[in-house]
Amino acid sequence: MKLGISSCLLGTLCRYDGGHSKNRFITEVLKEYFDFVPYCPEKMVFTTPREAIRLVKSKEERIKVVTSNGNMDVTSTINDISKELANQIEYDELCGFILKSNSPTCGMERVKVYPEEKGMSEKIGVGIFAQHIKSQYPFLPIEEEGRLEDAWLRENFLMQIFAYFHLFEFLKTEPSVKELIAFHTSYKYIIYAKSHKAYKELGNIVANHAKKDFIMLLELYKDAFLRAISLKGSITNTYNVLLHLYGYFKKEISKEEKCEILETLEEFKKEQIPLIAVIKVLNLYITRFDITYLKTQKFLNPYPKELALRSKIEAYK
Numbered sequence: 001m002k003l004g005i006s007s008c009l010l011g012t013l014c015r016y017d018g019g020h021s022k023n024r025f026i027t028e029v030l031k032e033y034f035d036f037v038p039y040c041p042e043k044m045v046f047t048t049p050r051e052a053i054r055l056v057k058s059k060e061e062r063i064k065v066v067t068s069n070g071n072m073d074v075t076s077t078i079n080d081i082s083k084e085l086a087n088q089i090e091y092d093e094l095c096g097f098i099l100k101s102n103s104p105t106c107g108m109e110r111v112k113v114y115p116e117e118k119g120m121s122e123k124i125g126v127g128i129f130a131q132h133i134k135s136q137y138p139f140l141p142i143e144e145e146g147r148l149e150d151a152w153l154r155e156n157f158l159m160q161i162f163a164y165f166h167l168f169e170f171l172k173t174e175p176s177v178k179e180l181i182a183f184h185t186s187y188k189y190i191i192y193a194k195s196h197k198a199y200k201e202l203g204n205i206v207a208n209h210a211k212k213d214f215i216m217l218l219e220l221y222k223d224a225f226l227r228a229i230s231l232k233g234s235i236t237n238t239y240n241v242l243l244h245l246y247g248y249f250k251k252e253i254s255k256e257e258k259c260e261i262l263e264t265l266e267e268f269k270k271e272q273i274p275l276i277a278v279i280k281v282l283n284l285y286i287t288r289f290d291i292t293y294l295k296t297q298k299f300l301n302p303y304p305k306e307l308a309l310r311s312k313i314e315a316y317k
C-alpha cells in the first residue's frame with residue numbers, strides 16, 4: 001500500500017531553512033504498513049536552504065505566493081509544480097496522503113494568509129499543492145501530521161485508507177454481482193457507524209432496481225462508497241452498531257451475561273472504556289456461537305490490530 005507524504009515529514013532536509021519536520025508516528029509506526037512516496041514541490045523548483053514563502057491576499061482578494069521578504073511573486077512557479085506533482089499521484093496509485101501542516105505549499109487547512117500591506121495574518125489558507133490534490137482527488141484520504149495527533153482523526157483516517165485500498169483491489173478483480181453483494185455486506189457496520197443514510201444509498205445501488213449496466217453500477221458504487229468512508233464515525237452510531245451485533249446472540253445467553261454486555265456497551269458510550277474492550281467481549285460470543293455473518297464484518301477487523309487505534313477512549317467522540 002502506497003502512501004504519499006510531504007518529504008520533510010520523513011526527515012528529508014528539504015525545508016526552506018535546510019531542516020526537516022520528521023514525524024515519529026509516520027516514520028516509526030506507519031512505515032510497517034505502507035510504502036511511502038515522498039513529494040516536495042518546493043524542493044523541485046528552489047534550492048535548499050531558500051527564502052521562506054507565504055500566502056498573501058492581494059487587494060483584489062487573489063491569493064498569491066510570495067517570498068517572505070516580499071521581493072518575488074512565485075505563484076505560477078509553485079502552482080505549476082504542484083499541478084505536475086498532483087497529476088503524478090494517479091500514476092503512483094496512492095491510497096492516501098499525509099501533508100505537512102501550516103505550509104503555504106502542503107498545508108491542508110488553516111494556513112496563514114498575510115495581507116499585502118502590513119497587518120496580521122489570518123489562518124484561512126490552503127497550501128497550493130494541497131489545493132490541487134483535493135480538487136483532483138476529492139475522495140483520496142488526506143490528513144496532516146498535526147491532525148493525526150488526534151486519536152479520533154487518526155482512527156478515521158486509517159480506517160478510510162484501508163477501506164479505500166480494499167475497494168480498488170476488489171474492483172481490479174472484475175467482480176460479479178454476487179461478489180459485489182458480499183463486499184457491500186462486509187462493510188455494513190463500518191458504514192453504519194458513519195451514516196445509516198450512506199449505507200442505504202449503497203444498498204439501493206447494489207439492488208439495481210433501475211436495471212443499470214453492471215459496469216456503470218460499479219462506478220456508481222465506487223463513488224458512493226468512497227464518499228461514505230470519507231465520513232467520520234461517532235460514538236452514538238458506533239454504540240448503535242454494537243447493539244446490533246449484540247442482537248445476533250442475545251437470545252442465546254443468560255440474563256447475567258446480557259447485563260454484563262449491556263453494561264460494557266454503556267461504559268463505552270460514556271467514554272469510560274475504549275472500543276477494543278467491547279469488541280473483545282463481543283468477539284467471544286461471535287466465536288462461541290459461530291456467527292459467520294459477523295465474522296466477515298470489516299467493522300470487527302478494519303486494519304491490522306497492532307496499530308491499536310481502538311485502544312484509546314479518545315478515538316471515539
Ligand code: SF4
Nearest residue numbers: 007008040100103106
Ligand atoms: S512542507 Fe511540503 S514543500 Fe515544504 S518542505 Fe515539506 S514537503 Fe517540501
